[in-house]
Amino acid sequence: MxxxxxxxxxxxxxxxxxxxxxxxxxxxxxxxxxxxxxxxxxxxxxxxxxxxxxxxxxxxxxxxxxxxxxxxxxxxxxxxxxxxxxxxxxxxxxxxxxxxxxxGRVVNIHPALLPSFPGVHGQADAAAYGVRFSGCTVHFVDEKMDHGPVIIQAVVPAYPEDDGDTLGARILAMEHRIYPQALQWLAEGRLRHAGRKVVVEGCGPCVALTGAGMVNPPLEPGF
Structure with missing residues (x-):
């Protein structure tokens, strides 16, 4: 549907x-x-x-x-x-x-690995902190900022020379892949809440490595 x-x-x-x-x-x-x-x-x-x-x-x-x-x-x-x-x-x-x-039908994407670096400057905050990995998160929305249950996350490397723009560009490339994937799972009715955790029906415990980073749960064909 x-x-x-x-x-x-x-x-x-x-x-x-x-x-x-x-x-x-x-x-x-x-x-x-x-x-x-x-x-x-x-x-x-x-x-x-x-x-x-x-x-x-x-x-x-x-x-x-x-x-x-x-x-x-x-x-x-x-x-x-x-x-x-x-x-x-x-x-x-x-x-x-x-x-x-x-x-249960409102979702958001955030350019950091929640719960780290919430707010409007997630990429710059992560770069300034000196993290070695950053990424992005698709999550259900609740009444708190960048807080709801996580659906999917992607991880990318962060380098000492990064600022918010350079790290953000790396993150954005993965946002464009994981957000449509999360929405497809929602369309298929495959997202189930288990407390704060979200289970993707039909998706086993597997982490996918991509050319740009790492994604969990893994992306499916077409994404």
């Missing part, structure tokens, strides 16, 4: 593009019903329109509080027939008003 998906963006939307590309390639069984941004100049809106996807901007500064803004996002998403949400560089925390509308 195709995943009726809304994608939330605040910036360039490169992860949105990776999702669109996998849908158009037939690897990701999703129908992107709407792309929504809180910033009118977000390039992600342009990406959506280029591919014939409805694009909506809701300026959060025009709403009286987070709950009012989230309620309007819920209305727009439902109006377009989506029942799952992918946050792809959406730089706002959502409230229970939003999460309660799509229980």
């Amino acid at each position: 195709s995943l009726a998906l809304a994608v939330l963006v605040s910036g360039s939307g490169s992860n949105l593009q990776s999702i669109i590309d996998k849908v158009e390639a037939g690897a990701l069984d999703a129908d992107i019903r709407v792309v929504l941004s809180n910033k009118p100049d977000a390039y992600g809106l342009t990406r959506a329109r280029t591919h014939g996807i409805p694009a909506v901007c809701l300026d959060h500064k025009r709403f009286d509080g987070r709950e009012a803004f989230d309620a309007e996002m819920v209305r727009v998403i439902r109006e377009h027939g989506a029942d799952a949400v992918a946050m792809a560089g959406f730089m706002r925390m959502v409230t229970p008003v939003f999460l309660g509308a799509f229980p």
